[in-house]
Amino acid sequence: MNAPLITRPSFRPEELPVPTRDLARACADYDEFGYCLIADALSPGTIAEARARLVAQADAERAKGLADLDSNGRRQRVWFLPNKGRVFRDILRQKDVNGVLAHSFGHSHYILGSFTAYIVARGVPPQSIHQDQGWFGQHTERPIVANVVWAIDDLSAENGGTVLYPRSHRVPRAMYHNDPNPDGDFINATCPKGTAIVFDGRLWHGTGENHTDAPRHALFSYFMQPYMRAQENYALGIRPEVYENLDDELRERLGFRVWLAYGRAGVPNTKHLDFVGPNPAPIGELAPDGTPRELGR
Numbered sequence: 218m219n220a221p222l223i224t225r226p227s228f229r230p231e232e233l234p235v236p237t238r239d240l241a242r243a244c245a246d247y248d249e250f251g252y253c254l255i256a257d258a259l260s261p262g263t264i265a266e267a268r269a270r271l272v273a274q275a276d277a278e279r280a281k282g283l284a285d286l287d288s289n290g291r292r293q294r295v296w297f298l299p300n301k302g303r304v305f306r307d308i309l310r311q312k313d314v315n316g317v318l319a320h321s322f323g324h325s326h327y328i329l330g331s332f333t334a335y336i337v338a339r340g341v342p343p344q345s346i347h348q349d350q351g352w353f354g355q356h357t358e359r360p361i362v363a364n365v366v367w368a369i370d371d372l373s374a375e376n377g378g379t380v381l382y383p384r385s386h387r388v389p390r391a392m393y394h395n396d397p398n399p400d401g402d403f404i405n406a407t408c409p410k411g412t413a414i415v416f417d418g419r420l421w422h423g424t425g426e427n428h429t430d431a432p433r434h435a436l437f438s439y440f441m442q443p444y445m446r447a448q449e450n451y452a453l454g455i456r457p458e459v460y461e462n463l464d465d466e467l468r469e470r471l472g473f474r475v476w477l478a479y480g481r482a483g484v485p486n487t488k489h490l491d492f493v494g495p496n497p498a499p500i501g502e503l504a505p506d507g508t509p510r511e512l513g514r
């Protein structure tokens with residue numbers, strides 16, 4: 218009989234990954250535990266700029282009545298960050314994080330699937346445990362998705378640091394939000410702001426519960442193998458007169474209908490099964506009162 222994939226307890230606290238700038242160490246942690254931590258991935262200046270930009274944008278989306286809110290307004294998702302500040306685009310260039318991602322995908326041609334922020338206040342129930350590639354419906358030998366948590370606040374068990382199940386990426390199981398929470402040993406990500414946590418799309422995880430009075434701010438850049446998209450980019454290449462004459466059946470078929478989080482076009486409160494079209498004026502950088510600002514190219 219083969220050795221079990223995970224033995225219980227599944228880890229000893231002292232063996233778990235700690236923040237590092239040694240890429241070989243980070244990749245070894247990623248392979249072994251399903252995640253690694255990159256120390257000081259963001260400079261103090263970048264953290265301050267990203268946090269200020271995010272807070273202003275989140276306030277603006279609320280002021281305009283467009284915010285994606287749940288839990289009585291205590292949790293806000295800010296979508297489409299590449300449109301919302303140069304600082305967010307610059308974060309995507311972080312070399313050590315990109316080194317781990319290239320290691321995970323086996324090449325450097327992976328693509329961004331979403332770049333969002335989650336602002337979570339006290340009173341939000343913990344998110345159900347899931348895998349970011351759970352929709353694939355089966356275990357894969359290698360991850361086809363990898364996510365990066367960018368801590369722009371310190372993260373801890375007290376303020377809802379992401380719940381992670383070390384080594385769960387090895388369990389041959391596909392799981393998404395509507396599955397019952399798994400039995401297993403978990404931790405809350407605990408690290409200083411500026412740390413990036415890169416995790417395997419098969420890792421079981423979810424937002425922790427914030428027991429403090431300060432909302433928790435974190436950014437999430439979700440990456441995918443480049444084949445995880447349509448072969449033909451209809452959103453970009455469709456002729457306007459062809460799009461105008463599509464009925465709902467063909468609009469859905471060509472990717473103009475949102476499915477859960479997939480296929481969004483820049484309107485923050487878009488819902489599952491909404492239709493989207495070419496968006497001539499996606500939301501860009503907004504001042505807290507909702508007025509447009511062009512802060513950076």
Ligand SMILES: O=C(O)CCC(=O)C(=O)O
Pocket residue numbers: 335344377378379380422423424425435437
């Ligand atoms: O908020 C977090 O820490 C995790 C978020 C997450 O896993 C998700 O949105 O799928």
